[in-house]
Amino acid sequence: DLVHQAVFSPDGRLIATASYDHSAQLWNAQTGEPVGAPLRHSSQGAAVMGVCFSPDSTRLAVASRDGTATLCSVETGAPVLGPLRHTEGLNSVQFSPTGRTIATAGFDNTIRLWDVQSGEIVSQPFRHLEQVNQTAFSPDGCVLATAGDDSMVRFWGVRPGQMLETQLRHDSTVNSVQFSRDGKRLLTASYDGTARIWDAETGLPVTAPMKHE
Numbered sequence: 001d002l003v004h005q006a007v008f009s010p011d012g013r014l015i016a017t018a019s020y021d022h023s024a025q026l027w028n029a030q031t032g033e034p035v036g037a038p039l040r041h042s043s044q045g046a047a048v049m050g051v052c053f054s055p056d057s058t059r060l061a062v063a064s065r066d067g068t069a070t071l072c073s074v075e076t077g078a079p080v081l082g083p084l085r086h087t088e089g090l091n092s093v094q095f096s097p098t099g100r101t102i103a104t105a106g107f108d109n110t111i112r113l114w115d116v117q118s119g120e121i122v123s124q125p126f127r128h129l130e131q132v133n134q135t136a137f138s139p140d141g142c143v144l145a146t147a148g149d150d151s152m153v154r155f156w157g158v159r160p161g162q163m164l165e166t167q168l169r170h171d172s173t174v175n176s177v178q179f180s181r182d183g184k185r186l187l188t189a190s191y192d193g194t195a196r197i198w199d200a201e202t203g204l205p206v207t208a209p210m211k212h213e
Contacts, residue, residue: 004049009057014074016060020047024062026074036077050092054116055099063093069104071116081119086110092134097141101158105132111146113158126156126163133175138200139183145200147174153188153198166203170194 001021008015014035015027023038039062046066053060059080063069068083069090090106101122105111110125111132130149137144143164144156153168170190178187185206189195194209 002047004047005051007051007053009053009074010055011057013057014053016051016053018048018051018062022046022048022064024048024051024060024072026060026077039072039077046089049090050094052093052095052102054095055097061093061095061102063090063104063106065089067106067108069093069102069114071102081116084112084114084119086112091132094135094137096137096158097139101141103135103137103144105135105146107131109148111135111144111156113144123158126154128152128154133173134177136177136179136186138179139181143183143200145177145179145186147177147188149173151190151192153177153186155200166201168196168198168203170196 001019003017003019005018015029017025023040025038026035028035046064048064050063058074060072060074067086067089070079070083071081073080086106086108088107092105094103100116102114109128112125113122115122128148128150132146132148134147144158146154151170153174155164155166171192173191174188176189186198186200194211196209197206
């Protein structure tokens with residue numbers, strides 16, 4: 001079955017994959033061998049769309065098309081938090097740089113922030129006009145960038161949880177968003193055939209669009 005995402009753990013020891021076979025799997029990053037049993041999601045038939053390690057590499061967040069995210073122990077594979085529920089399927093899950101907050105996003109057009117200790121939602125849901133495909137925290141954890149099918153990249157203040165003035169527009173669905181290491185630039189990729197680099201503060205393009213044929 002299709003593998004939708006693969007990520008390294010921050011300590012470099014492991015890889016996690018998210019698959020349409022309804023599971024996430026941990027792998028030894030040196031040998032490529034599986035580590036432990038597949039992490040099966042609660043609903044049979046629901047693809048796993050996103051995985052993300054905590055900054056200390058001890059926990060794995062797993063997001064599913066069944067509309068829930070679960071936090072699992074990397075050591076044992078056992079769930080330690082969740083399910084964290086949306087009203088429709090999820091596309092993305094992301095830890096904040098501090099590891100204290102998780103952002104989930106999906107087909108219900110919303111992004112939700114969750115407290116990792118309590119599992120409580122920490123602000124009102126952030127909204128796009130169409131489904132949300134990916135999220136990215138700024139390196140300082142103060143801003144969340146979100147990419148959606150509405151052709152927009154939106155910026156949100158994590159505290160107090162409100163949309164910021166800067167917004168970026170592509171000509172079609174935006175499926176990827178990433179901050180530079182210093183947080184000053186944002187990289188996006190879109191179904192419009194381009195990747196673009198933006199000034200994260202002003203929202204102005206830094207270069208001409210990078211176009212594929």
